[in-house]
Amino acid sequence: MRPVSATIDLSALRHNLAVAQRCAPRSKAFAVIKANAYGHGLLRAARALSEADGFAVVELEGAVRLREAGYAERVLLLEGFFEPRELATLVQYKLSTVVHSPEQLDMLDALPAGSDLDVLLKINTGMNRLGLQPSHAGDALARLEGHPGVGQITVMTHFANADAPEGLGEQLAIFDAAAGRKYPRSLANSAAVLRYPESHADWIRPGIMLYGCSPFPGGVAADVGLEPAMTLASEIIAVRELAPGDAVGYGSLFVAERLTRVGVVACGYADGYPRHAPTGTPVLVGATLTRTLGRVSMDMLCVDLTAVPDARVGTRVVLWGEGNPVERVAESAGTVGYELLCALAPRVRVIEKS
Ligand SMILES: *Cc1c(COP(=O)(O)O)cnc(C)c1O
Numbered sequence: 001m002r003p004v005s006a007t008i009d010l011s012a013l014r015h016n017l018a019v020a021q022r023c024a025p026r027s028k029a030f031a032v033i034k035a036n037a038y039g040h041g042l043l044r045a046a047r048a049l050s051e052a053d054g055f056a057v058v059e060l061e062g063a064v065r066l067r068e069a070g071y072a073e074r075v076l077l078l079e080g081f082f083e084p085r086e087l088a089t090l091v092q093y094k095l096s097t098v099v100h101s102p103e104q105l106d107m108l109d110a111l112p113a114g115s116d117l118d119v120l121l122k123i124n125t126g127m128n129r130l131g132l133q134p135s136h137a138g139d140a141l142a143r144l145e146g147h148p149g150v151g152q153i154t155v156m157t158h159f160a161n162a163d164a165p166e167g168l169g170e171q172l173a174i175f176d177a178a179a180g181r182k183y184p185r186s187l188a189n190s191a192a193v194l195r196y197p198e199s200h201a202d203w204i205r206p207g208i209m210l211y212g213c214s215p216f217p218g219g220v221a222a223d224v225g226l227e228p229a230m231t232l233a234s235e236i237i238a239v240r241e242l243a244p245g246d247a248v249g250y251g252s253l254f255v256a257e258r259l260t261r262v263g264v265v266a267c268g269y270a271d272g273y274p275r276h277a278p279t280g281t282p283v284l285v286g287a288t289l290t291r292t293l294g295r296v297s298m299d300m301l302c303v304d305l306t307a308v309p310d311a312r313v314g315t316r317v318v319l320w321g322e323g324n325p326v327e328r329v330a331e332s333a334g335t336v337g338y339e340l341l342c343a344l345a346p347r348v349r350v351i352e353k354s
Contacts, residue, residue: 032207231321
């Protein structure tokens, strides 16, 4: 069997949710499990995160799967619906929906009276992606209030820079001015959960932190008490020695300056490892943190074994996860942990660890 696998640590997921809940003890929590739970598996993550008060996804099929698996908690669609005919599914499965645009508000005209649809009205406070302009919030809320098919109403927004030095900036003040305090509020992503208690409000929306990845640039999970939930591991499947001047991999990007022991690892970009990771990206071989060499190919990548004399075919390699933070690998590849976790490929065998 090809040795690449992703171990998903269910107790780490539970632990990380408990961290979020301890940060925001008076708030309820939507566990954000969009994008196949950031690569961890939708239903697997939902099972581990069953202490959450609700779940948030962007995929309607995912929301329906949660209901069909028996989850009765609030299930929120973060982008809402895209066409009026989806409303019947929302009502049938008692799904909660974001309403972020005038077009969606108009589509709600098709919603029958008595539908009791749970709506989270999203207000744009500076992210300028989704959300009604603050000046339109009052009218929209009045319209929702007057709609005989709408049930509970919550107001929400999303922060652009909660992970950065800019922080919440004016967004919280703009939100408060537009949304008032009449309705329950939902604002905080992981970074805001960890850093800005004033943003916790009624429902937090932690995502990345649940998976044991720091939302902060330069940070790692352990800094904020989180445990990595995914470990992508494989093995060395060949060992060779490069003489000075020998190159390795496509494009001959790495050329040995001295005698270099190289391990070939069964993991490549078709497994979800980033092709853009350059020579020097951290990789754990046995118990030693070393570096990748040359270009990542579809099924394989190469690692420097010069400082790992006992490594041989069969030695375990951690591409990211326990002992090799995904944040550091992402940094080296010019991206963020989010992207690496989400990109875990379907062909990678998943091992659950409880
Ligand atoms: C994805 C998402 C979140 C979770 O963000 P993290 O940074 O992963 O915590 C929260 N709210 C909305 C609207 C989202 O789309």
